[in-house]
Amino acid sequence: MAQSQEAYKEEFKKELFDKLTAINNKLNRNETLTEEDNAxxxxxxxxxxxG
Amino acid sequence: MNAKVIDDHSPETANKEIAILQxxxxxxxxxxxxxxxxxxxxxxxxxxxxxxxxxFAEPVKFLIDQIFDDVKIIDFKRSINLADGFSGSLKNxxxxxxxxxxxxFSASINLSFSKSSSxxxxxxxxxxxxxxxxxxxxxKVIHDKWSQYxxxxxxxxxxxxxxxxxxxxxxxGVKKDNTHLTNSNFSKEKKENILLHPFASLEKKYWKSNKxxxxxxxxxxxxxxxxxxxxxxxxxxxxxxxxxxxxxxEKYRSRIKPLLGKSLSELYAQVDNTYLFVxxxxxxxxxxxxxxxxxxxxxxxxxxPMETAPYSINNYILSPKTKCYxxxxxxxxxxxxxxxxxxxxxxxxVISQLLISNKVEKEQxxxxxxxxxxxxxNISKTTVNKVGHLTLSNVLDEYQTERDVFRDFxxxxxxxxxxxxxxxxxxxxISEATASSLSKQAQTVVHLFELAEFGKKYSxxxxxxxxxxxxxxxxxxxxxxxxxxxxxxxxxxVEANELIAPIVDYGVVAKSNLSGNNLVSLTESSFYVYxxxxxxxxxxxxxxxxxxxxxxxxxxPRKSL
Numbered sequence: 001m002a003q004s005q006e007a008y009k010e011e012f013k014k015e016l017f018d019k020l021t022a023i024n025n026k027l028n029r030n031e032t033l034t035e036e037d038n039a040x041x042x043x044x045x046x047x048x049x050x051g
Numbered sequence: 052m053n054a055k056v057i058d059d060h061s062p063e064t065a066n067k068e069i070a071i072l073q074x075x076x077x078x079x080x081x082x083x084x085x086x087x088x089x090x091x092x093x094x095x096x097x098x099x100x101x102x103x104x105x106x107f108a109e110p111v112k113f114l115i116d117q118i119f120d121d122v123k124i125i126d127f128k129r130s131i132n133l134a135d136g137f138s139g140s141l142k143n144x145x146x147x148x149x150x151x152x153x154x155x156f157s158a159s160i161n162l163s164f165s166k167s168s169s170x171x172x173x174x175x176x177x178x179x180x181x182x183x184x185x186x187x188x189x190x191k192v193i194h195d196k197w198s199q200y201x202x203x204x205x206x207x208x209x210x211x212x213x214x215x216x217x218x219x220x221x222x223x224g225v226k227k228d229n230t231h232l233t234n235s236n237f238s239k240e241k242k243e244n245i246l247l248h249p250f251a252s253l254e255k256k257y258w259k260s261n262k263x264x265x266x267x268x269x270x271x272x273x274x275x276x277x278x279x280x281x282x283x284x285x286x287x288x289x290x291x292x293x294x295x296x297x298x299x300x301e302k303y304r305s306r307i308k309p310l311l312g313k314s315l316s317e318l319y320a321q322v323d324n325t326y327l328f329v330x331x332x333x334x335x336x337x338x339x340x341x342x343x344x345x346x347x348x349x350x351x352x353x354x355x356p357m358e359t360a361p362y363s364i365n366n367y368i369l370s371p372k373t374k375c376y377x378x379x380x381x382x383x384x385x386x387x388x389x390x391x392x393x394x395x396x397x398x399x400x401v402i403s404q405l406l407i408s409n410k411v412e413k414e415q416x417x418x419x420x421x422x423x424x425x426x427x428x429n430i431s432k433t434t435v436n437k438v439g440h441l442t443l444s445n446v447l448d449e450y451q452t453e454r455d456v457f458r459d460f461x462x463x464x465x466x467x468x469x470x471x472x473x474x475x476x477x478x479x480x481i482s483e484a485t486a487s488s489l490s491k492q493a494q495t496v497v498h499l500f501e502l503a504e505f506g507k508k509y510s511x512x513x514x515x516x517x518x519x520x521x522x523x524x525x526x527x528x529x530x531x532x533x534x535x536x537x538x539x540x541x542x543x544x545v546e547a548n549e550l551i552a553p554i555v556d557y558g559v560v561a562k563s564n565l566s567g568n569n570l571v572s573l574t575e576s577s578f579y580v581y582x583x584x585x586x587x588x589x590x591x592x593x594x595x596x597x598x599x600x601x602x603x604x605x606x607x608p609r610k611s612l
Binding site: 005008009011012015016019023027030032033035036038039040041042043045046047048049050 | 127128131133134136137138140141144145148165166167170171173174185187188189
């Protein structure tokens with residue numbers, strides 16, 4: 001059970017990391033962020049604040 | 052209160068929708084409630100929606116519902132979770148935003164100043180955004196001056212002269228013709244109960260248990276009819292036991308009642324006009340300010356009394372005169388000297404006087420408390436000035452410090468610069484030593500003025516060069532380098548002279564939020580920032596001159612006024 005929790009957590013982190021990397025690449029190319037991009041950034045900042 | 056009555060339905064007077072974003076803690080929500088209460092009194096035509104986090108809003112929802120027209124509660128913990136996974140969590144976030152955006156807001160105002168609040172703010176549909184948000188290039192932007200000021204000053208030092216409620220009101224743009232601050236007391240003259248909250252969020256901010264045990268003993272000994280109720284959360288049980296289960300309080304146990312784990316609505320309902328509140332800086336004091344309960348706040352550690360004083364008049368604050376007070380959460384400290392600088396004897400006397408008469412009389416205080424105990428503590432009372440700002444006045448009419456004097460200067464400067472509101476302060480009551488120290492500041496202020504003028508000069512040179520038929524890029528680059536040099540010199544000036552930090556800090560934030568999207572408009576707004584800094588320096592110099600503190604040849608500093 002604990003192992004599957006850990007696996008879910010790792011999967012979540014990986015997806016978030018991949019999305020944030022894609023957003024960062026967009027910003028480097030001076031592209032405009034979408035609503036979804038901003039929602040992901042919001043999610044990331046909330047998780048960061050929660051530690 | 053004399054609210055304006057709106058009796059026609061033209062577009063100018065149609066109900067305006069405002070969203071207030073406050074996703075930080077309960078204390079901030081309570082201060083926001085006070086600010087919106089002021090807004091609704093002075094501008095009843097506005098419909099105001101609060102956007103807040105569930106864990107902080109729910110405990111005070113009973114109060115929020117009285118003040119706001121609508122509330123959007125966000126449960127981030129439930130929305131972002133492993134069970135729903137990344138895609139599910141993202142969908143939940145989008146649903147939250149969809150719900151918030153069912154209304155079209157005329158203005159959204161972010162009073163939270165956190166990264167997450169700035170992202171949330173950028174996704175709210177509103178015609179105008181006040182406070183921080185992220186723009187399309189993912190840069191944090193703060194357009195309005197009061198928010199820029201709040202970001203620059205409150206986050207760094209204790210030279211801010213405004214209570215947070217007044218700052219929030221200024222950000223919102225409340226025209227304070229009317230205020231709910233009142234001299235009327237809810238607490239009876241002779242009280243039967245003390246509500247004590249001896250806990251706080253950080254160890255730096257509250258006394259050790261033995262000191263509270265001593266206070267409780269003295270108060271119960273001297274006041275035979277008083278019952279002390281100790282409030283706290285369920286997790287404060289150990290702290291409660293440490294305070295109460297001591298031999299010296301053995302015979303007074305029946306007069307000490309625990310109120311641990313009660314909801315805030317229950318506590319609020321229970322506290323009536325037979326109560327005096329005594330506690331450290333916490334949201335309970337702020338909560339009870341809505342009922343105008345008489346309070347004593349013991350401010351320690353990181354607490355800045357002016358900013359977080361409960362927003363009502365004629366309440367009392369004890370703060371230490373310790374040199375390092377107030378500090379920051381991450382400032383290392385082993386001894387908590389500020390804790391010892393407020394003797395329990397001072398608190399005991401303040402409590403005694405308030406239990407009986409709702410006020411602290413200076414003469415009686417001086418008779419009954421030794422000067423030895425009073426040397427290291429400030430006793431302040433909350434008052435209101437002519438423009439409706441909460442202020443602190445020294446109960447014992449002691450001399451003001453350099454920092455007190457500069458705070459008064461800044462209250463006048465920022466109120467006029469950002470809101471064109473004239474705030475007058477009485478002439479400061481200062482000692483010879485403070486006068487001498489202030490006279491040395493005059494030279495610093497002159498340097499600040501000169502640097503700001505250089506900033507203006509090179510900004511103007513850039514504009515002049517751009518306006519030529521064939522502008523030289525190298526010249527523009529050189530002038531930009533000069534401006535960078537000015538900014539570096541300003542940083543050096545602040546290192547040595549902390550009292551002028553608010554002006555330079557504000558300049559830094561304002562310059563990082565310049566309006567315009569081309570070199571001309573950016574340079575113009577840079578010019579205006581230096582203009583504001585130059586004006587601020589000039590005003591301080593004028594104040595010091597009026598106090599006869601700018602004569603560098605003067606051998607003896609001016610005596611106290």
